[in-house]
Amino acid sequence: MNGDVGETLLRCVSCGGEYKPSPRLFRCPRCGGLLEVVLGNLTWSPRGKGVWRYRGLLPQTKASPVTMGEGSTPLIASRLHKGLYYKFEGSNPTGSFKDRGMTVATTIALDNGARSVIAASTGNTASSMAAYASRAGLRPVIFLPRNKVAKGKILQSIAYGAVIVWVEGSFDDAISLAMKLSEEKQSYYPMNSFNPWRLEGQKTLYYEVFEDLGKAPDAMVYPVGNAGNISAGWKAAQELLMLGVADEAPRFLGVQAKGASPIADAVSRGLDKPVFVDRPETAASAIRIGKPVNWQKALKAIRESNGTAVMVSDEEIIQAQRTLARREGIIVEPASAASYAGYLRMLEEGLIDRGDTVVLVLTGHGLKDPASLESMVSNEIIVKPSVDIDELDRTLRAI
Numbered sequence: 345m346n347g348d349v350g351e352t353l354l355r356c357v358s359c360g361g362e363y364k365p366s367p368r369l370f371r372c373p374r375c376g377g378l379l380e381v382v383l384g385n386l387t388w389s390p391r392g393k394g395v396w397r398y399r400g401l402l403p404q405t406k407a408s409p410v411t412m413g414e415g416s417t418p419l420i421a422s423r424l425h426k427g428l429y430y431k432f433e434g435s436n437p438t439g440s441f442k443d444r445g446m447t448v449a450t451t452i453a454l455d456n457g458a459r460s461v462i463a464a465s466t467g468n469t470a471s472s473m474a475a476y477a478s479r480a481g482l483r484p485v486i487f488l489p490r491n492k493v494a495k496g497k498i499l500q501s502i503a504y505g506a507v508i509v510w511v512e513g514s515f516d517d518a519i520s521l522a523m524k525l526s527e528e529k530q531s532y533y534p535m536n537s538f539n540p541w542r543l544e545g546q547k548t549l550y551y552e553v554f555e556d557l558g559k560a561p562d563a564m565v566y567p568v569g570n571a572g573n574i575s576a577g578w579k580a581a582q583e584l585l586m587l588g589v590a591d592e593a594p595r596f597l598g599v600q601a602k603g604a605s606p607i608a609d610a611v612s613r614g615l616d617k618p619v620f621v622d623r624p625e626t627a628a629s630a631i632r633i634g635k636p637v638n639w640q641k642a643l644k645a646i647r648e649s650n651g652t653a654v655m656v657s658d659e660e661i662i663q664a665q666r667t668l669a670r671r672e673g674i675i676v677e678p679a680s681a682a683s684y685a686g687y688l689r690m691l692e693e694g695l696i697d698r699g700d701t702v703v704l705v706l707t708g709h710g711l712k713d714p715a716s717l718e719s720m721v722s723n724e725i726i727v728k729p730s731v732d733i734d735e736l737d738r739t740l741r742a743i
C-alpha cells in the first residue's frame with residue numbers, strides 16, 4: 345500500500361509552514377514552532393524484525409542503519425486486568441524505548457557527516473545515544489543534571505565511553521545548555537527529541553502494537569517527560585489511518601508525576617500552552633522535566649485523539665512498580681510504572697472503561713534504577729551450609 349509519492353518535507357506543527365529538509369533545521373524559521381517530518385513516500389510493507397521492519401515508513405538514508413536489532417519488544421497480556429497489555433520496552437538493547445529513535449537518528453547523523461553527537465538527558469537518552477554513537481564511531485557528549493540521574497544509567501553511559509558534562513541544575517537547564525552549544529558550534533549534532541528524525545524511529549513502537557493486536561487498541565498510555573514518545577505514537581497511528589492500513593486510531597493518554605506535570609495540568613485546565621514548572625520534583629527521575637520541549641506536539645496528540653492526561657503521586661508510582669514486579673513479573677523503572685499508576689487512576693475516574701483494550705508503554709527496565717528497588721520489602725534469611733534441613737524448611741514456611 346502506498347501513500348502519495350512526493351518529496352520529504354519538514355512541516356511546522358504550529359503554522360503549517362513547509363521546508364526542505366536540512367540537517368540542522370529543527371525550528372520553524374517563520375514562527376519558531378516545532379517541525380515534524382513528512383515523508384514523501386510512505387509504504388506499509390513490514391519485512392524482517394525490529395525498527396527497520398518498517399523501513400517504508402522511515403526516512404531514507406544513504407548510510408546503512410546503525411542497528412542492534414532494537415524494537416520487536418514483547419507485548420505482554422496482563423494477568424490482573426482484562427484487555428490490558430504491557431509493551432515492555434526494557435527489552436531493547438540499552439534497556440529503554442530510546443533505542444528506537446537512536447538507531448534512526450544515529451544513521452541520519454552519519455548521513456550528515458557528524459563527528460560528535462550531543463544530548464541532554466535524564467539518563468536513558470544518554471545511555472542509548474552513547475551506545476549507538478560508539479557503534480557508529482561518533483563521539484557521544486552527554487549533558488546530565490548533577491545528582492539527578494539513576495545509577496544504572498550513569499554506569500551504562502560511562503561504559504559506552506560517553507563524555508559527561510554534569511550540569512548543576514535541572515534537566516531543563518541541561519537541555520538549554522546542550523541546545524546552545526549545538527546551535528553555536530556546528531560540530532555537535534543534537535540528538536534530543538526536538539530532532540524530528542529521532543521521533544521517526546520512535547513511531548515503530550505503535551506499528552508493533554498494531555501488528556501484534558491485529559487492530560488499533562482503544563488507548564495507548566505513555567509516561568510523559570519531554571513528550572516526544574506520545575507525539576511519535578500519534579504520528580504513527582495517523583499514518584496507518586492515512587494509508588488505509590488501519591480504520592481506527594487509539595486515544596493517546598499521558599501520565600505525569602505530580603511535581604512535574606505541566607502537560608497534565610494544561611490538559612485538565614484546558615490551556616493552549618502549559619505553564620512550565622521551574623523546579624520539577626518526583627522520584628521518577630526519567631520524567632522529572634518541567635519544560636517539555638515537545639509540548640505542542642503532545643497537546644495535539646492528546647486533543648486530536650480524544651485522549652487526556654493525568655497526574656499521579658510518587659506513592660502511586662512506587663506502589664505500581666511493586667505490583668508490576670510482584671504480580672506480573674515485570675520490573676520497570678519508576679517513570680514506566682507511572683503508566684500503570686495512571687491506568688488505575690483513569691479507570692477509577694471513568695476516563696477508561698473496564699475491559700477496553702489498553703496498552704501501557706513500559707518505557708525502561710527497572711534494573712537501570714537500582715535505588716528505586718531498595719525500598720521493596722525483602723524476605724530473606726542467612727544460613728550456614730550445614731543448616732539442619734528440617735529447621736530450614738520450618739523457617740522458610742514461617743516467612
Ligand SMILES: Cc1ncc(COP(=O)(O)O)c(C=O)c1O
Pocket residue numbers: 440466467468469537567568569570571572573574630631677679680707708
Ligand atoms: C523511562 C522513561 N520513560 C518515559 C520517558 C518520557 O519520554 P518522553 O520524554 O518522550 O516523554 C523517558 C524520557 O526520558 C524515560 O527515560
Ligand SMILES: [Zn+2]
Pocket residue numbers: 356357358359360361372373374375376377
Ligand atoms: Zn511555524
